[in-house]
Amino acid sequence: MRYWxxxxxxxxxxxxxxxxxxxxxVVLTAMIAGPAAxxxxxxxxxxxxxxxxxxxxxxxxxxxxxxAAGVIPFAITTPLFSDHALKTRFVYVPEGKTARYHDTEAFxxxxxxxxxxxxxxxxxxxxxxxxxxxxxxxxxxxxxDGWRAWAYLWNDEQTDAALNIAGxxxxxxxxxxxxxxxxxxxxxxxxxxxNQCKACHALDGAITxxxxxxxxxxxxxxxxDGPRNQLAYWxxxxxxxxxxxxxxxxxxxxxxxxxxxxxxxxxAWLDVNCAHCHRREGPASNSGLFLTYGETDxxxxxxxxxxxxxxxxxxxxxxxxxxxxxxxxxxxxxAESTEPGIMMPELGRTRHDQAAVELLRDWIANLR
Amino acid sequence: MRNSAWRTVIGAALILxxxxxxxxxxxxxxxxxxxxxxxxxxxILAEPGDTVTIAAGRYALTDGLSLDVDDVIVRGExxxxxxxxxxxQTGSGEGLLVTSDRxxxxxxxxxxxxxxxxxxxxxxxxxxxxxxxxxTGGPKAxxxxxxxxxxxxxxVLVDGVLVRGASDAGIYVGQSEDIVVRxxxxxxxxxxxxxxxxxxxxxxxxxxxxxxxxxxxxxxxNLPVQGGHDIRVxxxxxxxxxxxxxxxEGNIVAIVPKGMGIMVMANRNVHVFENRLxxxxxxxxxxxxxxxxxxxxxxxxxxxxxxxxxxxYGEGGGAPDGxxxxxxxxxxxxxxxxxxxxxxxxxxxxxxxxxxxNRIYVDEAEGTTFANLKMxxxxxxxxxxxxxxxxxxxxxxxxxxxxxELPQDQAG
Numbered sequence: 001m002r003y004w005x006x007x008x009x010x011x012x013x014x015x016x017x018x019x020x021x022x023x024x025x026v027v028l029t030a031m032i033a034g035p036a037a038x039x040x041x042x043x044x045x046x047x048x049x050x051x052x053x054x055x056x057x058x059x060x061x062x063x064x065x066x067x068a069a070g071v072i073p074f075a076i077t078t079p080l081f082s083d084h085a086l087k088t089r090f091v092y093v094p095e096g097k098t099a100r101y102h103d104t105e106a107f108x109x110x111x112x113x114x115x116x117x118x119x120x121x122x123x124x125x126x127x128x129x130x131x132x133x134x135x136x137x138x139x140x141x142x143x144x145d146g147w148r149a150w151a152y153l154w155n156d157e158q159t160d161a162a163l164n165i166a167g168x169x170x171x172x173x174x175x176x177x178x179x180x181x182x183x184x185x186x187x188x189x190x191x192x193x194x195n196q197c198k199a200c201h202a203l204d205g206a207i208t209x210x211x212x213x214x215x216x217x218x219x220x221x222x223x224x225d226g227p228r229n230q231l232a233y234w235x236x237x238x239x240x241x242x243x244x245x246x247x248x249x250x251x252x253x254x255x256x257x258x259x260x261x262x263x264x265x266x267x268a269w270l271d272v273n274c275a276h277c278h279r280r281e282g283p284a285s286n287s288g289l290f291l292t293y294g295e296t297d298x299x300x301x302x303x304x305x306x307x308x309x310x311x312x313x314x315x316x317x318x319x320x321x322x323x324x325x326x327x328x329x330x331x332x333x334x335a336e337s338t339e340p341g342i343m344m345p346e347l348g349r350t351r352h353d354q355a356a357v358e359l360l361r362d363w364i365a366n367l368r
Numbered sequence: 369m370r371n372s373a374w375r376t377v378i379g380a381a382l383i384l385x386x387x388x389x390x391x392x393x394x395x396x397x398x399x400x401x402x403x404x405x406x407x408x409x410x411x412i413l414a415e416p417g418d419t420v421t422i423a424a425g426r427y428a429l430t431d432g433l434s435l436d437v438d439d440v441i442v443r444g445e446x447x448x449x450x451x452x453x454x455x456x457q458t459g460s461g462e463g464l465l466v467t468s469d470r471x472x473x474x475x476x477x478x479x480x481x482x483x484x485x486x487x488x489x490x491x492x493x494x495x496x497x498x499x500x501x502x503x504t505g506g507p508k509a510x511x512x513x514x515x516x517x518x519x520x521x522x523x524v525l526v527d528g529v530l531v532r533g534a535s536d537a538g539i540y541v542g543q544s545e546d547i548v549v550r551x552x553x554x555x556x557x558x559x560x561x562x563x564x565x566x567x568x569x570x571x572x573x574x575x576x577x578x579x580x581x582x583x584x585x586x587x588x589x590n591l592p593v594q595g596g597h598d599i600r601v602x603x604x605x606x607x608x609x610x611x612x613x614x615x616x617e618g619n620i621v622a623i624v625p626k627g628m629g630i631m632v633m634a635n636r637n638v639h640v641f642e643n644r645l646x647x648x649x650x651x652x653x654x655x656x657x658x659x660x661x662x663x664x665x666x667x668x669x670x671x672x673x674x675x676x677x678x679x680x681y682g683e684g685g686g687a688p689d690g691x692x693x694x695x696x697x698x699x700x701x702x703x704x705x706x707x708x709x710x711x712x713x714x715x716x717x718x719x720x721x722x723x724x725x726n727r728i729y730v731d732e733a734e735g736t737t738f739a740n741l742k743m744x745x746x747x748x749x750x751x752x753x754x755x756x757x758x759x760x761x762x763x764x765x766x767x768x769x770x771x772x773e774l775p776q777d778q779a780g
Binding site (some may be wrong): 131165166167169182188190193195196198199202205280283285286288298299300304305306307309310311312313314315316317318319330339340341346347350 | 405406408411412413430431434435436456457459460461465467481482483484489490503509510511513514517519520524535536540542543549564589590591592593616617618619620662663664
């Protein structure tokens, strides 16, 4: 059994676990008892990190994504869509240091911290734990002068990953999605170049983490020592200081959770998929379209807002969001498109997420 | 050729390192099979002070380029010799994105990007010089929106660029401050040159021809930077803007009628003078309020303080185009006068008066024609059956803004 089941975000994992009548959970808890490999703090602090992912010491076994001691897996409740890629995430905070809690922004991590995210594809999305191919592992390293972003590209043998600067294109064949799930979907996955990392991970022009915010982490993760709320777990592991009890911290729903309110699901999806750029301090600040979870100005959210620099991205539609009229809303047009120059986000996908499009359609249709 | 002994061949790319200055290096990229990667890498690994030289040749690029290092010059070997072609682009919203300060982009061409051409976001001291940005298939709605596109930037110099085919604006400066656009040519775009929601801009010695509209000075609501002001548009040739509007619907420039010369919409303290206008079949100069409904208490939809003087007017106004053209000519008749003001004021002003610094002033040579259409606020309906065509009623002047001075434009 590999590590892959825990890649899936809590919501999907929950569904999967229910389907498997709890069996999956038992298996999960039986994992990770490998030798305590050590994170190489000095190598990660260098101007350029090691050439190979294995040399960072972040993983006890990179190929199975088994983390080293002190490297803690996490998931975010509503994840970014990246062409259906499965993702594993890990956080490393150097011994004796703690990240500082923030209610709405990413936590303030101490120097030496590393955030790790691996992107992978199974052969068939219906069996996400089988025949998983690792594509890239991204590191955000907190240095003295701020965060630095790096990507490691996995080799064909799946034994290790090498530092990559210029980005890469990887051919993917993925079954189990769309209307003909037995027919593998073929597309080109794009590993971002170093500058493209900052195209999303920028806050007031500086590189910043996106995922580790209270609202994204405030959910249960199936740790080896049992399922726990992640905020509570981080507190207990002494990597996070200043966090309130999970019940007092903000939380977004899993966007696929049909039981959650439609508005919260759509806003959670927009928050993670759009608001890294579309916020007042983000790369798309000039658009005036702001989609953070806490945004309260309806025009800034796009409701009745005319586009400013959309060009052909407007699709001939007059407003970003036309309440009650999904097909008159630019936001939906750009979420559906896969054409560069039209599609949003501009980076990070070549496919569109049909289920998310349906959620957004439903949401806009229900707006007054 | 300088210092050929320093050349090192790496793959198909040639890297030339010049020990010029303390640490400054010249990174040279040549065309070849892996030129895309080499170019991306060169722009990422450049150090402050470096020059990235893109050798003459045609580069077929599949992904957008970006620069996030301060104090870098990116230089081609001429806008007809160094050609970055994005016909096969599969990702990114623009051809080249600059997000750093004190950057010079010069002497190359960017062709057929899927989105915008060359963009700077949040840059201080950004120079676009002797560039060509073109959609080679001619004016089409499928073309990218903006050619040369500094936004949220400071100290912007656009000098000697040529932009063709943008489906929004050829040269578009948005939400920026201290701007010079000069010696440039914009043709076959929807808008030739557009200054939008920006402070302190000098637009001079440009040619705007065969666009839908030549030069637009716009201010829009619901944006982080608004209240555009202190703009001088002078000594430009704005002629034969005769391309049918091909902007995708929904964009503000989609309202611009074919044959618009210079259009001022909202904004404060705009000076339009010593330009040469001819062959603009809707109107040479239009001064107008923002025509759409909006929800933004901080926004001033009416132009405040516009001074139009000493321009030369040739033939024009003979074939007013589209909804705007019809709205104008229904009141003014055809040919449309050289200078048209929609006459919209705010409601309190409508019932009282407009302060001197907020008025529209026109001081032109004998024989120049003018019409105040006397439209009622945002309804685009005339409140009087007869427009005011007595140009002498609008005589007067406004103090001219100081010339824009840019740090990167100082001699030496």
